[in-house]
Amino acid sequence: MLKYIFTRVLFFIPTIFAISLLTFVLMSNAPGDPVENMLTRNQGGEGGQSADKIAGEKAYDNLRKKLGLNLPMFYFSLSSKASSDTLYKIAKPDYRKTLERLSYETGNWPLVQDYYQSVRQLEFAILDLPKDSSTVTPLITLRSAISNLYLNYQDAVITHSLDNMTKVLHQQPSLQGALPALKNVTGAYANLMNHKTFWKNYIPSLFWNGTKCQYHRWLFGDAPWFSKSEDETLSSGFLRGDFGISYFAKRPVSSMIWESIWYTMLISFVAILLTYVISIPLGVYSAVNKDTPADQAISTSLFVLYSLPNFWIATLGIFFLCGGDYLNIFPPTGVADYDVSDPLFLKIGMQAYYLALPLICWTYGSFAYLSRQMRGGMLAVLRQDYIRTAQSKGLEKKKVVWKHAFRNSLLPVITIFSSVFPAMIGGSVVLEFIFTIPGMGKLGFGAVLQRDYPVILTVTMFSAILTLVGYLVSDILYAVVDPRISYSKK
């Protein structure tokens, strides 16, 4: 048995690996720039000098390093000869996108890089131009032209911006200082256009990044394993309980997860307990009294319950039972807010009062499903010969059902555990959203809306791990109930 559990847990490793890889791949082409969002300060670009700009970029780079975004995505990358192996070093995602496209269009990454460097120098040159009343308008034109260069790959747009800048610089004698830099850009761009090697796009190539990549950092971390590190830009990785920093809450994801997982686990466990406690006797009763009016009534209502969408029932419940314009039986949504000093029974009572309606919505679907399975399993067992033997030797019905049939009929219900548990975790998203319970589902949902990737990644990983645990538990229960199944030897 222990050996079996051990091999199952061993099997978790490739599964977790695959799931993390899948989520990571999905994240890798996600839109948005988290670093920009997290930096609330003024970018220093508008009126500032090049020194401000450099300070701003330094802060940007530091944060980027802290989030681990300054690394390539994966251990290796497969792309074409035209694309670059050092693209990830470009800080801003928008610029990176433009350059990537430009290197695709021209097939000549070294020259694209020269062009990018020359544009950057031009930007600094423009920042250092004298500012007075006569240069305000031309400077605005120049800055917008620069950002056009950063964000566009189309030949027409680039040529147009360059022409515009040349014109403006020539008109204003006090702005002549930036002319050499502009000449550089024009030269670099012309050079790039004259040396297109589009064919390089058709040559596949493999870039090896080694362990210095985002995936490795996220999973294993880059902080030393056995000694304390002062450098706070290092991460200790998912396996050591460091889930990164939330892009929006700006605090460690681990603290957010531990706060919220408690509610989801509490509700899921109570819900599963309730489900089994109600559905097993009900299923047995309805199977034993097959085709009686009671059985028919139970079966029909179970089927209806099974098909009722829980978010509808939840909405209706809030609508009609939680104050509002109709009845006022249950408290408004949310969770109980009690003092730490309150006595324990009061805490439990208040929490139960608040969680009663959510629990009903959580439970009824799987309870209906389970009862139906229990009924089916029981019926299948009751048809068997050994039950008939037991009955014909004069055992009382109760004993036949509970002693002889019950244990065997449990098997289908136990296998279902492995699908009920993940369903509860998944269902938590919409129910926690409706009832505003600060659990894992709501955390994940909010993170999806805000595109808070570290949180999404962590929530997905946790729900996958919980699902795996659910499978493991159902396997073990299976062995406990059915002595024919032995996992210890083949």
Place this chain on the structure above:
Amino acid sequence: MSGNKPNKQAGQSYWATVGRQFRKKKVAVASMYIACFLALVAVLAPFLANEKPLMCKYDGSLYFPVFKQIGVDFGLGQFPKELNNVDWKDLKFDFAIWPPVPYSPLNQDAKNIHSVSPLKGQNVPSKRWYHWAGTDELGRDVLAGLIYGTKTAFTVGIVSMFISTIIGIFFGALAGFFGDENFKVSRVRLWLNLIFFFLGLFYAYGVRGYILSDALSNSLAEFMWQFVISLFVFLAIMGVANLLASLLKKIPVLSKQVSFPLDMVISRGIEILVCIPTFFLILLVLATIKKPNIYIIMVIIGLTSWTGIARYIRAELLRIRNLEYIEAAQALGYSGWRIMLRHAIPNALSPVLIAVAFGIASAILVESTLSFLGFGSGEMITWGSLLSSARATPSAWWLAIFPGFAIFITVTVFNLIGEGLTDALDPRLKQ
């Protein structure tokens, strides 16, 4: 299940037997009728609820505006200028025949905004313009929304199940029919196929990535076209691989047969996939897409729900491949692929039918949950989005009850059909 082969004793084919068994279940048959009715509502949605008249005489000439609109949507013809961007209800018609619900789902009735109840307080000229299911916050007719929501729900259910059935049958059949030992290829073919698979992906989708994404930002049709071109490139490259393999097979070292453990690879893959919580996965995918729309949701549901079908097919084929008629086909010298496609899979499809019925129900449920949470519906009205608008207006019971009831009925009906099929296909019940 011996009934897979024609049941000669009863003088009936297998499917006729199944049909007879199915018809015995009154509830299942009734559900079938309801499902057909709902499908009809979905197809006829523009004729049932529309702000334009079905037929009208305006300014001396006869129009069929609803039909015309369908033409205009497909890019055929244009409305005359005076009829562009008008409120059709304000026009003075010589005569007009209106659809049963004279509102489009996005049509805002300015006189009935702020969620007007279906029971009282409607500001309408006559019963003809009554909002039978009330209006929502913006004054949009709820009944029109429900009718168009049927269309969305059915499209989602059918398209996503189509995708998942194809994927499920493909993988399930490969795993079940070939198992671990029976997929034998020459060494060179295996390696060439693996290498060229990645090359094919590279040339068809890697190099053409920008072409595809540009096309997608232009229009869906253009994207489909470019996608098909990519598919051709991919298939051509795979073709080259197999041609090369056929040539190189002449070399004895390379021609050694090896068996590829298809069943093991696919089964392990499925085991990993089912551990991923589907709903989170869908949310995750939606989070990484800039503007998720209903089509993307359909595709995602399809891509995540095929494992059940694959398992069914695999189990069926594991049984079927040992039957005598397959052996006979092998003895006749048919290739493995031909036996699988022509003789084995058609006999394994019955459990898929059950899975599809339940799958449609759950796809509709997932979609309405997603649009309830505010994903993907965008400009479209869906049952889920209608239901979520009830949260904003706590007194509008009609917004909470009607859409939810529509979801409930549809899901129940498909579940009942699934139940009926399960019983009809169950060999234990057959005489």
